[in-house]
Amino acid sequence: MLGKTANGLFWMYRYLERAENTARLIEAGQRIALTRLEARDEEWVSVLQSAGVLGAFQAENETITKEAAIDWLLRSRANTSSVLSCVEAARQNARMVRTALTGEVWEAINATYMRTRSALARKVSERELPKVLGAIRQHTALVRGMTHGTMLRNEIYDFARIGTFLERADNTARILDVKYYVLLPTASAVGTSLDNVQWETILRSVSARGGFRMAYGAGAGPAEITEFLILDKRMPRSLAFCVDKLHCNLRYLHKGKRKPLPSLRQVDQLERMYLVHDIGAVFEFGLHEFIQQMLTQLAGIARQIEIDFRFYE
Amino acid sequence: MSETQYFDEMWGHDETLRQPYRQFHDWLHRENPADLRAKQREAEELFRLTGITFNVYGRTEAEERLIPFDIIPRIISAPEWTKLSRGIEQRVRAINAFLHDIYHRQEIIRAGRIPKEMISRNEAFLPHMIGVEPPGGIYTHIVGIDLVRTGPGDFYVLEDNARTPSGVSYMLENRETMLQMFPELFSQNRVQPVQNYPTDLCRSLAACAPPAAGSQPVVAVLTPGIYNSAYFEHAFLADQMGVELVEGHDLRVVDGRVAMRTTQGYQPVDVLYRRVDDDFLDPMNFNPDSQLGVPGIMDVYRAGGITIANAPGTGIADDKAIYSYMPEIVEFYTGERPLLENVPTWRCSDPDDLAHVLENLGDLVVKEVHGSGGYGMLIGPTATKAEIAGFRKKLKARPGNYIAQPTLSLSTVPIFSRQGLAPRHVDLRPFVLVSPEGIRVTPGGLTRVALKKGSLVVNSSQGGGTKDTWVLGD
Numbered sequence: 001m002l003g004k005t006a007n008g009l010f011w012m013y014r015y016l017e018r019a020e021n022t023a024r025l026i027e028a029g030q031r032i033a034l035t036r037l038e039a040r041d042e043e044w045v046s047v048l049q050s051a052g053v054l055g056a057f058q059a060e061n062e063t064i065t066k067e068a069a070i071d072w073l074l075r076s077r078a079n080t081s082s083v084l085s086c087v088e089a090a091r092q093n094a095r096m097v098r099t100a101l102t103g104e105v106w107e108a109i110n111a112t113y114m115r116t117r118s119a120l121a122r123k124v125s126e127r128e129l130p131k132v133l134g135a136i137r138q139h140t141a142l143v144r145g146m147t148h149g150t151m152l153r154n155e156i157y158d159f160a161r162i163g164t165f166l167e168r169a170d171n172t173a174r175i176l177d178v179k180y181y182v183l184l185p186t187a188s189a190v191g192t193s194l195d196n197v198q199w200e201t202i203l204r205s206v207s208a209r210g211g212f213r214m215a216y217g218a219g220a221g222p223a224e225i226t227e228f229l230i231l232d233k234r235m236p237r238s239l240a241f242c243v244d245k246l247h248c249n250l251r252y253l254h255k256g257k258r259k260p261l262p263s264l265r266q267v268d269q270l271e272r273m274y275l276v277h278d279i280g281a282v283f284e285f286g287l288h289e290f291i292q293q294m295l296t297q298l299a300g301i302a303r304q305i306e307i308d309f310r311f312y313e
Numbered sequence: 314m315s316e317t318q319y320f321d322e323m324w325g326h327d328e329t330l331r332q333p334y335r336q337f338h339d340w341l342h343r344e345n346p347a348d349l350r351a352k353q354r355e356a357e358e359l360f361r362l363t364g365i366t367f368n369v370y371g372r373t374e375a376e377e378r379l380i381p382f383d384i385i386p387r388i389i390s391a392p393e394w395t396k397l398s399r400g401i402e403q404r405v406r407a408i409n410a411f412l413h414d415i416y417h418r419q420e421i422i423r424a425g426r427i428p429k430e431m432i433s434r435n436e437a438f439l440p441h442m443i444g445v446e447p448p449g450g451i452y453t454h455i456v457g458i459d460l461v462r463t464g465p466g467d468f469y470v471l472e473d474n475a476r477t478p479s480g481v482s483y484m485l486e487n488r489e490t491m492l493q494m495f496p497e498l499f500s501q502n503r504v505q506p507v508q509n510y511p512t513d514l515c516r517s518l519a520a521c522a523p524p525a526a527g528s529q530p531v532v533a534v535l536t537p538g539i540y541n542s543a544y545f546e547h548a549f550l551a552d553q554m555g556v557e558l559v560e561g562h563d564l565r566v567v568d569g570r571v572a573m574r575t576t577q578g579y580q581p582v583d584v585l586y587r588r589v590d591d592d593f594l595d596p597m598n599f600n601p602d603s604q605l606g607v608p609g610i611m612d613v614y615r616a617g618g619i620t621i622a623n624a625p626g627t628g629i630a631d632d633k634a635i636y637s638y639m640p641e642i643v644e645f646y647t648g649e650r651p652l653l654e655n656v657p658t659w660r661c662s663d664p665d666d667l668a669h670v671l672e673n674l675g676d677l678v679v680k681e682v683h684g685s686g687g688y689g690m691l692i693g694p695t696a697t698k699a700e701i702a703g704f705r706k707k708l709k710a711r712p713g714n715y716i717a718q719p720t721l722s723l724s725t726v727p728i729f730s731r732q733g734l735a736p737r738h739v740d741l742r743p744f745v746l747v748s749p750e751g752i753r754v755t756p757g758g759l760t761r762v763a764l765k766k767g768s769l770v771v772n773s774s775q776g777g778g779t780k781d782t783w784v785l786g787d
Contacts, residue, residue: 003574098548309576
């Protein structure tokens with residue numbers, strides 16, 4: 001397999017995952033804005049922050065309004081992480097690696113691109129927003145489903161998965177990074193459980209409100225949320241889950257190799273150092289420091305994968 | 314009943330339904346036009362979804378365009394095709410022999426059949442190829458012969474494409490689309506299949522592997538990249554053959570072989586089906602600014618380390634100035650009369666021819682010798698006075714740059730227009746594969762159709778569309 005193709009697959013699925021995550025962040029932000037009287041425009045600051053685009057937004061906009069934030073996240077071409085930019089980049093990469101994809105996957109990503117482009121050709125009104133966001137999530141899910149259902153389990157699939165889970169881990173870690181303070185034991189208001197707008201935002205941002213309640217019950221609080229998002233392997237967006245998948249797919253790529261490549265060693269180390277303890281140890285280490293470390297390590301692994309598999313040279 | 318000026322392939326000259334179209338016409342007659350219109354839209358949707366688009370030169374990625382597809386097939390009978398394919402085979406054999414001769418002993422020049430300066434002063438002649446023996450002795454592995462028709466048995470070769478002919482993906486996708494939309498048509502008519510083309514192509518390429526290759530030759534397709542107008546086709550062919558699609562920066566010369574950068578290191582390539590022009594192939598040997606090629610590939614090629622398909626320098630055979638000598642070329646190398654005719658051509662480099670051309674500009678088609686894609690040409694009968702005057706100046710300034718041909722009465726095939734069936738002019742590009750195992754002409758080809766009423770320009774860059782092309786079984 002060409003190094004260029006591995007690179008294209010990795011980024012195609014990263015961008016696809018990012019498009020979906022950004023759509024989900026907008027959905028969560030909008031939901032909170034509409035249902036919580038105490039929610040204010042500052043809430044959009046943390047949404048932009050979680051999407052990693054606050055700095056770029058502020059460089060272009062003087063004040064933060066809901067409308068401007070949503071437009072920036074959804075369809076700004078100046079924002080390389082906007083849903084539109086991501087879908088375009090995913091499709092561009094898909095064209096580059098067309099020969100590695102099944103016809104079904106290609107058609108799914110192409111349809112995603114065509115629909116997204118037409119849906120985001122103009123500013124999206126508040127009334128249309130739920131439908132547009134829903135369609136984007138459905139289309140990206142279709143690509144994932146076609147990938148799952150029609151692609152051979154070979155190195156092509158491994159690079160697609162590695163891109164997906166690196167991006168997803170990064171996204172979950174960023175959400176935690178922005179909101180970590182509301183999860184600290186000192187910040188918890190006794191007995192409020194999910195009746196905290198911040199906690200709800202976090203869970204909605206990873207589509208996990210229902211799942212969390214099912215797994216931990218209605219009385220659970222911030223410590224459980226933290227555990228759920230970091231260590232719970234049942235949760236498909238938790239750091240432990242994503243890193244585990246990353247680890248597996250990297251191991252498959254090593255079949256037949258005598259010596260592990262540095263990227264595999266790094267993931268191995270990350271998993272053993274950070275993701276095998278209980279949540280108490282995480283708080284003891286310092287939640288903020290922990291998340292910062294995760295983000296740095298994930299970025300390092302992504303860089304190492306590029307080198308190990310000759311993406312560029 | 315009136316005689317029509319143009320030969321229509323469905324209705325002949327006199328509105329009598331021609332034999333090959335009989336079955337199809339029965340079907341068409343039973344169909345509801347509204348349903349067909351819906352099918353036409355459905356076809357477009359299919360093309361868009363599968364991404365069968367081309368990029369228009371000089372535009373951004375946002376402008377991927379569809380080539381319009383018309384649902385009325387162009388139908389050729391078995392005897393018509395047998396005659397055509399024999400002629401094509403003969404011509405392709407001659408082209409390969411000509412290329413070998415031109416880069417070796419140049420017997421044809423010694424015999425005085427082609428003037429020396431036609432070769433020595435031709436930009437398409439590649440001195441790097443002198444004395445080079447390409448693997449399997451094949452120069453042009455993939456050829457597209459452009460044909461036009463003016464009557465029941467009157468076919469002419471308009472152009473030979475011996476460098477990197479494109480369009481074969483449309484031949485295949487047009488058929489797929491028809492199969493999907495109108496399966497019953499293929500039960501009612503015995504249409505010769507085209508779907509083996511990718512397998513044949515892969516086999517044909519592998520059969521031309523260089524001495525350095527192992528028993529399982531590694532084939533790859535070289536593309537200029539995703540912004541190239543034919544990128545879809547490059548990806549499509551690589552995908553269908555199950556081989557890698559590479560760009561210049563994926564390749565480098567390692568230990569005397571051209572190798573591609575894989576996730577496991579560099580792996581040698583044996584046969585490179587390149588869709589990059591000669592000029593950009595090797596910055597060390599040709600255009601030093603090329604980002605699209607592989608530095609040093611020509612040296613590997615000359616040493617027998619790789620097969621480049623088509624070979625560099627094949628442009629000398631499809632140059633428009635050489636075209637006018639094709640009848641002589643066919644006779645010289647095959648010892649036979651050409652089975653396919655050339656369109657009569659005036660070489661403006663010749664003073665007598667030039668005088669004739671200047672006198673009759675209003676009736677002629679004038680083409681640039683090195684032009685392509687329907688650009689830079691004059692169609693006398695439809696040109697304005699100013700355009701003709703402009704061309705007159707150009708012709709006088711650089712006569713050697715031009716050839717002229719009579720305006721042919723190109724045959725028509727009906728398209729399904731908003732007002733129902735309407736005749737439009739067509740041409741045909743059959744695709745030919747050449748290897749030491751033999752020459753194979755895929756039954757059918759790409760039919761291009763000028764969608765504008767009366768227009769003779771079928772190029773997709775200028776409003777042309779395509780049709781599925783059927784060759785019926787015996």
